[in-house]
Amino acid sequence: MHGPANGLFFATCYPILAIIGAPANVVAIIILSRGQCGLSRCITCYLVAIAVSDFLVIITAAILNRIGRIYFRDSVLSTTPASAVSIMLVFATRDGSVWLTVAFTIDRFVAICCQGLKTRYCTGKTAVLVIGLVSTLSCVKNAPLYFVCQPLYILDGVPWFCDRKSTYFTLPAWQAYDWLDRILTPFLPFFLILLLNALTVRHILTAIRARRRLRGTKSHRDPEMVNRKRSIILLFSIALSFLLLWATYVGHFLYVRITGKGYFKCLNFNDPQYILQETANMLQLVSSCNNVFIYAVAQKKFREELRKVLMWPVTTFTGWFKR
Template sequence: MAIIILSRGQCGLSRCITYYLVVIAANDFLVIITAVIFNRIGGIYFRYSVMSTTPGCTVSTVLIYATRDGSVWLTVAFTIDRFIAICCQSLKTRYCTEKTALLVIGGISAMSYIKNVPFFFTYKPLYTVDGVPWFCDIKSAYYTSPAWQVYDWLDHILTPVLPFFLILLLNVLTIRHILTASRNRRRLRGNNNCTDHENANRRRSIVLLFTISLSFLLLWVTYVAHFLYVRITGNGYFTGLDFKNPDFIFQEMTNMFQLLSSCNNVFIYAVSQTKFQENLKELLMCPFTILTGCFKY
């Protein structure tokens, strides 16, 4: 619904912002398809489907990591765009354009897939039946090879450590700029007691930016903690299902929070917009409106 509503361009947003939000919503929808439906639901309830073969699950893994990275870094790109639009007026006319938005979106999408191609070579078959390799088991070299160790650290630094640092830093700078502008505005208005809609909008912006940073931190902190736990204890990652093992439960909990994070920001950005809410109500009521019209006719 978010993709449909935003694509209509009736939310009062510029085309630049609309491009970012539509692509973020579409990418998050791909996260749901690849990571939740194919990988989680399919892996548990359809154990011996095509996706359970070694080629199927390796391709699935690459797609999951690629869509995850795309979701995170598109959020970073949108945060940078909003920071420039609010705090850097001299760059706004050159950077906050449709062409720049499309180039950034295309570059992030391409790099998300290129970066995660090496994961295709980290898995081996768990076992082979009649020449068909089944399931994915992480190669021992992934934990012992210096090259793979560097790649693993780089993967976790690029997602989510660096994105969180950038989102937090840019939102803090944006909030400071908004507060400074609000103080200056109040000083210029003096003792005028009339409602200041500009300051009200700025307060809503501060709440929105704070919510984004806090949400990203809380939903990704367990993922970072699990990565450090694996590196310190040397227990490794689970590739099978063991719902009674506390380590497996901890691993799946981090995956759940990570998936929630990938599907969270589009709601924070879009649902907070009044016109988006109006369009959402109109879309939800559309079938009933058509049905009512048919009965009247």
């Protein structure tokens, strides 16, 4: 049975994600760039970079790739060269977003657990260098994807859509590249985020017990612990969100590798494999939309700045009207 319900559901969700995700990340970039949220320059650099990367994921993966292919199948976006560039950009921006999250996790781990290294590593200059390195490597790593694409068919001399060359599935070099791609995103980030957060939690609990023994009471408010708690809530919220939203993608990859069924290509929208595959892709995009909401929940000053940004058109119009 070729029911359209599931296909229509996913086709509807992608524009919704784009409408929410793109403005949300732009707002996050504006607010964080102002530097009024009470965060250090180091943290601000990472959060701005993550927001920019997530915005690019929405543009490339949701708008150019998914929406373009669903609603504008006969446009230039569906030609083989454009599709190949789109695929390369999707994976490059995705890797950048994932590894910037890892970089932010490493930075907070060093800041909390490695006091001797903190003053040298947790600086704005180091953050900028790490962000530049991650962005460059993400582009370099995914550049070869452009060269494995071939036309799905040629009509009136124009190549349309993309299919991977047969050599991608037979040559050992390409097979090694495919496995390296899966290990680097998301298995290694998964492992690093879980490990570093577990070590951070253990260090925090040990530090809290030690400070309580030194202070001799549990009732007094400890300003240092309060500030550290705010930073930890932000870190753990971002990390947990990443792990939950990428779990389906990891499960789908393992399913494909274990069963050997390959990725879904037919048009049976009711097939569970299609639903699993599209759900994994969509949750990846959701992970690029939700950080601004995490900031709003976890950071009081971010909420205050968000309120100012949202009220800016009203206050501007009111001031103009009064004049």
